[in-house]
Amino acid sequence: MAKNIISADKIFDGFKWLIEKALVIEDGIILDIIDKNGIENVQHFEGILTPGFINCHCHTELSHMKNVIPEATGLMGFVGKIMQLRQYSEEEIKSACASALEEMQKNGIVAVGDICNTTHSLDAKTNSNLEFQNFIELAGFLPEQASPRFENGEKIAAQFEKTGATSIVPHAPYSVSKDLFEKINAYSQDKIISIHNEETPDENLLYEKKEGVFLDLYKKMNANIDFFQPTGKTSLQSVLPYLNKPSQILLVHNSFTSESDIQFAENQAKNTHQQIYWTLCPNANWYIERTIPPVDVLRKNRVKITLGTDSIASNYSLNILSEIHRLQKHFPNIPQEEYLQWATSNGAAALGMQEQLGTFSIGKKPGINLISKDFQTIKKLY
Structure with a gap:
C-alpha cells in the first residue's frame, strides 16, 4: 500500500493537539509526523483526527439482549432480568456477539476490555480485527463456591488466550466471597484485572450495615449468608485490600464512589505499586440507574479515567x-x-496496549478516527 499524507482541521495525538501537522501513514502505520505547511499531496479532512478508541469495559456476550431490558429498572431489576432471560439459542447469542464487534469497529473502537462469563464470544473474537483483553469474570458469594467457580474460570480462560491477553477477575464486591477473592488475587500476579465498583448505593449498605436489597437477592437465591459480617466500611474499602497482586485494576462504573474511596484506592495502589484506572460507562449508568459517576470528584483527585460502553x-x-x-x-x-x-x-495504558495503540507515535498502528467538526459523528479511516 502506498504512503499517504493526511491532515485535518485538528489532530489529537492521544495527549495533546498537534498544530499544523500531518501524518505520514502506510497501511495504517504512522511513519512520520511532519509540518504540513509547504507539503504537497496532503489529503485534508474536515474535522478531528484521533487515534482509535479503546472500550475498556464491555459485555459482548450479552449482545443478544439489545432492546430487551427496559430502562431505569435499577441495578437489581436489571440483574433480575438478565437472570430470567435464558431462552436464547447459542446460535443467536454467537451471531449477536459478532454483530456487536462489527458495530464497535465501525464506531472507531480498536480494542476492548471484554467481560466473559461464558465462551459465547470466542468465535466472534477469533474472526475479529479488534484487540482484546479478556476478563474471565467469576461470581460466588458463598465460601464453598470458591474452588469450583475458580476451576471453571481457569478452563474458560484457557480457551480465550488465543484471542488476546486473558485474566480471571471478580465480578463485584456483593457477589464474590473472601475465599474467591483470595484465589483470584493469587492467580493475578502482574496481571490486569477489573471489578464492578459501587454501581448502586446498596453495595455499600451491605458492607457497612448488612442491610439493603442484596439481602433480598440472596434470600431469593436460597443463599444463607449468616457467615457474612459487615465491615463498617464501604464495599471498595472492604475488598480492595484482597487484590494486592495485580499490576493494574480497572474499577468500573464508580457511580456512588466518594472522595474518601478514591483516595483510599489511590493510596493503596501507591503502597502496592499498582495502577488504578477509573472506568466510566455513563450511558449504562443512565440506562439502568438514571445516575452519572462523580467525574468532578475524580478529576479533582487527578486519577486516571477511561471509558467503556458496558x-x-x-x-x-x-x-x-x-x-x-x-x-x-x-x-x-x-x-x-x-x-x-x-x-x-x-484506555490503551489501562489494557496494557500502549506500545501499539492509543497515540499517534512513529511505528504504531493505532487506528485513525475522523470526528466531525461538531463533535457529533465518528468515522473509522484506518
Whole structure:
C-alpha cells in the first residue's frame, strides 16, 4: 500500500493537539509526523483526527439482549432480568456477539476490555480485527463456591488466550466471597484485572450495615449468608485490600464512589505499586440507574479515567463517542482533549496496549478516527 499524507482541521495525538501537522501513514502505520505547511499531496479532512478508541469495559456476550431490558429498572431489576432471560439459542447469542464487534469497529473502537462469563464470544473474537483483553469474570458469594467457580474460570480462560491477553477477575464486591477473592488475587500476579465498583448505593449498605436489597437477592437465591459480617466500611474499602497482586485494576462504573474511596484506592495502589484506572460507562449508568459517576470528584483527585460502553443490553449503542456525549451533558466545561485522552491513550495504558495503540507515535498502528467538526459523528479511516 502506498504512503499517504493526511491532515485535518485538528489532530489529537492521544495527549495533546498537534498544530499544523500531518501524518505520514502506510497501511495504517504512522511513519512520520511532519509540518504540513509547504507539503504537497496532503489529503485534508474536515474535522478531528484521533487515534482509535479503546472500550475498556464491555459485555459482548450479552449482545443478544439489545432492546430487551427496559430502562431505569435499577441495578437489581436489571440483574433480575438478565437472570430470567435464558431462552436464547447459542446460535443467536454467537451471531449477536459478532454483530456487536462489527458495530464497535465501525464506531472507531480498536480494542476492548471484554467481560466473559461464558465462551459465547470466542468465535466472534477469533474472526475479529479488534484487540482484546479478556476478563474471565467469576461470581460466588458463598465460601464453598470458591474452588469450583475458580476451576471453571481457569478452563474458560484457557480457551480465550488465543484471542488476546486473558485474566480471571471478580465480578463485584456483593457477589464474590473472601475465599474467591483470595484465589483470584493469587492467580493475578502482574496481571490486569477489573471489578464492578459501587454501581448502586446498596453495595455499600451491605458492607457497612448488612442491610439493603442484596439481602433480598440472596434470600431469593436460597443463599444463607449468616457467615457474612459487615465491615463498617464501604464495599471498595472492604475488598480492595484482597487484590494486592495485580499490576493494574480497572474499577468500573464508580457511580456512588466518594472522595474518601478514591483516595483510599489511590493510596493503596501507591503502597502496592499498582495502577488504578477509573472506568466510566455513563450511558449504562443512565440506562439502568438514571445516575452519572462523580467525574468532578475524580478529576479533582487527578486519577486516571477511561471509558467503556458496558453491554448493548444496557446501552443505546456501542460507541465511545456517545459515552463522551453523555458526560458532556453533565460536565460541559471539561475540554474536548481531556475526554479524548480518556478514550485513547488512557484506555490503551489501562489494557496494557500502549506500545501499539492509543497515540499517534512513529511505528504504531493505532487506528485513525475522523470526528466531525461538531463533535457529533465518528468515522473509522484506518
